[in-house]
Amino acid sequence: MIANTDTDLFAVFGNPVAHSMGPLMHNTWFNACSVNAVYMAFAIDDIHQGMTAMRTLNIKGASITIPFKEKILDCLDGVEPVARDIGAVNTVMNRNGELWGYNTDCAGAVDPLKQITSLAEKRVYILGAGGAARAVAFGIAREQGRVVIVNRNQKKGKCLADHVKGTFVTWHDFTGADADIIINTTPLGMTPDIHSTPVDKTAFHMDTVIMDIVYNPLDTRLLCDARGIGCKTVDGLSMFIHQGAHQFRLFTGQEPPLELMKNIIIKAISHP
Numbered sequence: 001m002i003a004n005t006d007t008d009l010f011a012v013f014g015n016p017v018a019h020s021m022g023p024l025m026h027n028t029w030f031n032a033c034s035v036n037a038v039y040m041a042f043a044i045d046d047i048h049q050g051m052t053a054m055r056t057l058n059i060k061g062a063s064i065t066i067p068f069k070e071k072i073l074d075c076l077d078g079v080e081p082v083a084r085d086i087g088a089v090n091t092v093m094n095r096n097g098e099l100w101g102y103n104t105d106c107a108g109a110v111d112p113l114k115q116i117t118s119l120a121e122k123r124v125y126i127l128g129a130g131g132a133a134r135a136v137a138f139g140i141a142r143e144q145g146r147v148v149i150v151n152r153n154q155k156k157g158k159c160l161a162d163h164v165k166g167t168f169v170t171w172h173d174f175t176g177a178d179a180d181i182i183i184n185t186t187p188l189g190m191t192p193d194i195h196s197t198p199v200d201k202t203a204f205h206m207d208t209v210i211m212d213i214v215y216n217p218l219d220t221r222l223l224c225d226a227r228g229i230g231c232k233t234v235d236g237l238s239m240f241i242h243q244g245a246h247q248f249r250l251f252t253g254q255e256p257p258l259e260l261m262k263n264i265i266i267k268a269i270s271h272p
Contacts, residue, residue, distance in 0.1 A: 008037040014065030017041040029256040051075040069131025088131035105135035108243025119143035128185035176203035183211040189220040201225035
């Protein structure tokens with residue numbers, strides 16, 4: 001579809017964003033669903049200025065990524081209840097000049113996990129305490145999972161654990177021995193640092209479900225180690241596509257073709 005004066009503009013704001021598959025995903029869906037829109041990536045240093053630009057340029061909607069998911073709350077005119085409870089926003093809608101925040105990471109994390117395991121009463125260790133971790137923790141808690149936050153910054157980790165009525169374990173004390181599910185929400189293992197892993201493979205057993213929200217590379221070292229001992233795994237692409245689908249519904253009111261997107265992103269990651 002060729003852009004014209006009626007083309008709606010959507011964006012992702014973050015830093016860095018060069019690795020983001022958001023433009024590929026949403027632009028492919030726009031074309032597939034005959035939506036006259038374009039989605040662009042903007043690496044910015046100041047989220048307040050980014051939101052001013054969103055109003056000025058009449059950007060219809062935006063994805064928010066690292067490091068702005070929590071900082072952005074003070075820039076918005078309103079925040080829907082789930083995002084307010086989580087304390088993090090990953091999607092902004094421009095409604096006639098008023099910016100409203102949403103969180104689709106929550107459903108994006110829970111949806112693929114529920115396809116392979118129940119969450120109620122499961123002990124779920126969440127590595128990290130940033131914006132993505134907050135969304136994941138909130139989603140697990142809503143499904144009656146037993147959340148354990150593992151983080152190097154004790155103050156931030158304890159704060160998140162208290163927020164979801166979970167418990168906190170320091171990174172040094174984490175063993176994973178009693179974990180039913182381990183979810184990595186840190187950037188460890190992300191391209192280009194592909195040999196890093198947040199968890200040594202001795203920290204889990206074959207009955208542990210391992211999820212990594214990193215999607216580039218698709219097969220992180222953490223997931224490869226987990227599969228090597230027979231664990232069920234959930235890759236970051238699953239969460240990325242599910243949260244993106246919720247964004248697309250907000251952007252357009254339409255249902256995106258999920259399988260089309262999975263194949264396209266796998267191809268893009270495999271042949272950059």
